[in-house]
Amino acid sequence: MGLLSLTILIPAFGALVIAFLDRGDAVPKIVALVTSLAAFAASLAILGPFQMGEPGLQLTESLTWIPAIGASISLAVDGTSLALILLTTFLTPLIIIASWDSITDRVRGYLAAFLLLESAVLGVFAATDLLLFYVFFEVSLVPMYLIIGIWGGAARKAAAIKFFLYTLLGGLLMLVAILYLFSQTGSFAYADMLALELSVTEQRWLFAAFLIAFAVKVPLFPVHTWLPDAHTEAPTGGSVFLAGVLLKLGTFGLLRYALPFFPDATVEFAPWLLAISVVGILYGAVVALMQSDIKKLIAYSSVSHMGFVVLGTFALTTTATSASVVQMVNHGLSTGALFLLIGFLYERRHTRQIAAFGGLAKRIPMMAGLWLVVSLSSLALPGLNGFVGEFPILLGTFQTNRTAAVFATFGAILAALYLLWAYQRMFHGPLEGADNENTSDLKPREIGVLVPLVVVIVAIGLYPKPLYDLVEPSVDRVLAEVGVEGLIPGDGLAEPEGGDQ
């Protein structure tokens, strides 16, 4: 068994163990924490055999699964997927610690759902068989549906169903496209489908089908409406995972599948997608500005920030597209941290209305300080991680589409406005009311959850090179497949594994 399958199986195994444990809550929590940490360790171990400069998919594992329909269990990673795998395995233990005391109802189910979700998502990032990819993509819906639906807020049922159906619709349309590709190749293998020569008309339709699936996940502007509900109603851990990891399935899918499979359609539709991203960036930012509920504000800020990621992806330059992968990681870290902070505040106050807070910095300086750092990271202050992602995205976009870059920059300005304004209203000003007076500061467990995040946020902000080194070759490979920039097609791709000589 290779490292990849090990990383994927560890959380699922943990979920299985928890399902068979007896009623107590303490042991399942420990089992969940241990397995999620083990998965993190396993994913770190992948870095060992991983060849940094190698653009192609590596650490290939393959098992027969359903030969009758040409599907196999094939796994491999490139820099992009490895970055996202690390993000996933890094966030999951933090989520489990963060939910340690806040989830009291059906704890075992909650933990098992999270571990299953982690396995499914890791599978999505590692699969190189389209059917396997699709299976993981859809399977991830069920635990998330339960997490929102069982442990969520007041309107959780509607939010959970909305989340499920939106993604299912997109996913099934993608399935039709996958089946069409299968009817042309007779195999679900990524490499076989990549090698397929498609006419421009076919590419347009298939690209559209893939785009719908991933646009719902990202979410892009007109199909984003499930996100604010899902985020607001989900429990803290669910929001963190949703923002941190699940949204990335969309942008990852675009980069891994939609772009290289349908290069002509990509180039043709790129200006439209840039336009949609810009609309999403500005729309998300403006709507975030008007929110009175802090969790909804961050949810809309996700729409805006993920717009930047798509913008960078479809700018189709090495600078912008690599930066958009980096920005996927950054968004996962900073928005995840923000949702954690909101969750901790909510546990203390049982409200998320910005108007209910005020002057909290005096009472809870620790939380205020962390909140400020994370907000600054989210609004791309130089020196923190948001900047090293967002700035190159704008820079790269500027080279290909000046108008889009200019308008998108307004989104960055608006981000500063809504995040800082919210911070100001909540933490500064006079400390009024008994509720605000009695708010307690972060507990050691909560600090322990946030510190690793802040450390990584600062580290990436100060020295992003390792992350860029990790993702850039794989992005170059994708851009070469599209035929716009990066490597010349064939160069470096046909080479056997071995990396830099």
Next chain:
Amino acid sequence: MSVSSFLAQTTTLVPPVEWAGIAPELPPTAMALALLLLAVARKRPELVSLPAALVGLGLGGWLITQDQIVPGAVAIGLGIVIPAAVFAFPRRQSMVRVFAAAASLVGALVLTVWQYATVLAPDLAVIVPQEALAGAVANDGIALFTRLTVYLTALLALPIGYGYLQDRRINKAEVEPLLLLTVVGMAALGTANDLITLFVALEVLSLALYVLASLARRDRRSQEAGLKYFVLGTVASTIMLYGMALTFVATGSVDLPGIGAAMGLVTTPELVSVLGLGLVTVGIGFKVSLVPFQFWTPDVYQGSPTNITGFMAAAVKAAGFAAILRLYLVAFDDLAAFWVPILAVFAALTMIYGAVVAIVQHDLKRILAYSSITHAGYATIGVVANSDAGLSSTLWYLLTYAIGTLGAFGCVIALERRRRGEVTLLDLRGLGRSSPALAGILALSLLSLAGIPGTAGFVGKLLVFQAGVASGLVWLVVIGVLSSVVAAFFYLRIAGTMFLEEPDPARGLPVVSTGLSFGVSVAATLVLYLGVFPQPILQIAESAAALVR
């Protein structure tokens, strides 16, 4: 005249019968007969059980001396099971019947596998289609899969329904024999290779089902269901018979391969054969409830006793589609230009109608009835794909659908036994907390019906969609996808009511008997197993595309 010369004389008079070709149908038929006799014998069961045992043992012994080990073992087993059951449950006649009927179904399954391994596919890879009974019966992939599906369904339906029938005091002596006859009719429909066998099989299964649907004589809804099913079903059968007559007129042949061959000739009057095709489509469309011939389905499904509904929903589809596959792919192959577009439109309408109307239902049995309509649409995609892939995908789809449906209805039965009345969504509230195992199995069955990966239903949907896309029916597959999303909504609503809401303490716990939990657990296990490791059975489905043409 000595006995041996008499025997020799009769064997020359009676044409030789390839017993292997119809072997799986013999145990249920014989058992149905024995059970009916047992009911007649009332307080003196030994009058039936002992002769039955003698016949079984004698036949089995003779078969074993003829080197037919497996059929001999089955005959001996069945011979023993009746007296054993009578001895074990002297005061519980219905238990005796359930055990005996289940044993005969196990025998049928064993013989199906035996037939597959020794006669159909001696090298266990490629199925060699064979005719039996002078071409009246075809043993091929369709026959194999139909047998597996219907026997398995009936075998699971028996224990699931046992306690329920007792609760409602409708565990009459005729239930199990009728069920067995229905199953035999279904299996015969799957093997029928000429129009007459096909029609007789259809009527055997239908007549028995009419009675089963109205089993609860004191329940007005059950009466209504039975009567409605009977009147409409008879009309549909008659229309179909007329269509068959026209087909015979056009082609001068009653056996399906012969019809298929004649259809290709220029001398065959096209108008008459198309008319025949149209009328047959109406009749068979009624049986599998394709829109626009589905109107009877919700009422009949709701009114019939729930175990009968579950069995009907699961198995009639399998048998009906077996007949559809054989009719359209063998007999009407040359008229594909006519039936492919028409059936495709029917499939589209069926998928949309079933899914959309199910949304506004509250009664669980009605929801599942509309869901069964939707699934008829999906299975039709495989038919209109008009290819080997389409054929095997439909067979696989019907198997997975049958298992999922039976699991779902099994859970409904557990809920109904608590309430003694209709089961609505409100009854499901908080079931995930009050009885997690049952809720889990119901949710799993629904996920399978919704086609979520990891379940058998997903592989089924995947295959029919794949076959549809490969045959260029992308529009139909897209409609199928859209209807799946709508259908997922109502399946999820059921799951959501169970897991996302709090239980209502005023409503008691569902009543789960041993038989029921056995049945639904097996169904759930199969759903998972076929969903994750579909390869072994899928391979058989792939090779099942070989037909007697």
